[in-house]
Amino acid sequence: MEQCALAARHLAKLAEYNLQGVPRESCTALRYRPGEAIVREGDELEGLALAVKGLAKVSRSTPDGKNFILCYYLSDGMIGEIELLTCQRLATTTVTAVSAFECVLIDRASIAEQLRENIPFWQRLGAVLADKLQRSSENYALSSLCSAQERLCAYICKNAPGGLFRDPITDVACSVGASYRHIFRLLADLCREGVLQKSKQGYQIKCPAELARRAQAGGGTPAPGKANKRKETAP
Known part of the structure; x- marks a missing residue:
């Protein structure tokens, strides 16, 4: 500081x-x-x-x-x-x-x-x-009504500054409401489908439009580049 x-x-x-x-x-x-x-x-x-x-x-x-x-x-x-x-x-x-x-x-x-x-x-x-x-x-509606993949995509859209997602998986699992192993499987699926790409720094968003589509299906946000411009307030 x-x-x-x-x-x-x-x-x-x-x-x-x-x-x-x-x-x-x-x-x-x-x-x-x-x-x-x-x-x-x-x-x-x-x-x-x-x-x-x-x-x-x-x-x-x-x-x-x-x-x-x-x-x-x-x-x-x-x-x-x-x-x-x-x-x-x-x-x-x-x-x-x-x-x-x-x-x-x-x-x-x-x-x-x-x-x-x-x-x-x-x-x-x-x-x-x-x-x-x-x-x-x-957020309550999202966690109650949407699939784990939809919740994860919405979470990534909100939390990937510059298109790079690198949150600790334990925090992601706790926030999304899925097990640590299940989050890893979902991330692997998104990489295999070309939505994300794993790197040493984290997960790079390769297809923002597809990620946003899946996130919106789960009540998420617009594409990451647009979402990060939205002004929000902190709890």
Whole structure:
């Protein structure tokens, strides 16, 4: 993690949430390398973070130590808003940078002040939570009604930045709701059918249109190149 000076892009992000009036000394611009933890489940939160740039994954741990991926998001969203509204000081999820990631952290005292009087900020916060509820409903329907292959294709479409899929198979199995071995078999099938190609780095998407078709059959997202441009919010 590296602290950097507030720049125009950070100020623009604050203005997007109607937080341009927050004292500059209460805001910290932070950069994270791929693989770095932005927030760890169970750690104390310093405040509310606004994503500025990059891709990160949000996960929760299971009792046996596996990670359940809740979502990925790109260039937009809040980190720590649920804990803020429920008056919890400890993070309920782990947020990890997948690509180079940048955010603006606002300390708890300044955010508490905004919650008392900043109506536009409340409206944006409500929209974030409503979007999260909608996506949770979609994910529940996906896991209940679709085949394991359809769920896997939808998962890959959402989680393959630059067309390269390299999530740990244990995390994928937990998130998709299939066994570790079954996920390996499904990935092998997709490679044999020319949809994916295995490499040392992971699985390269060779046929985005076919992957998207199978994902959409399971309620998934558009082709990976389009999906990654969608702005999403983090739990």
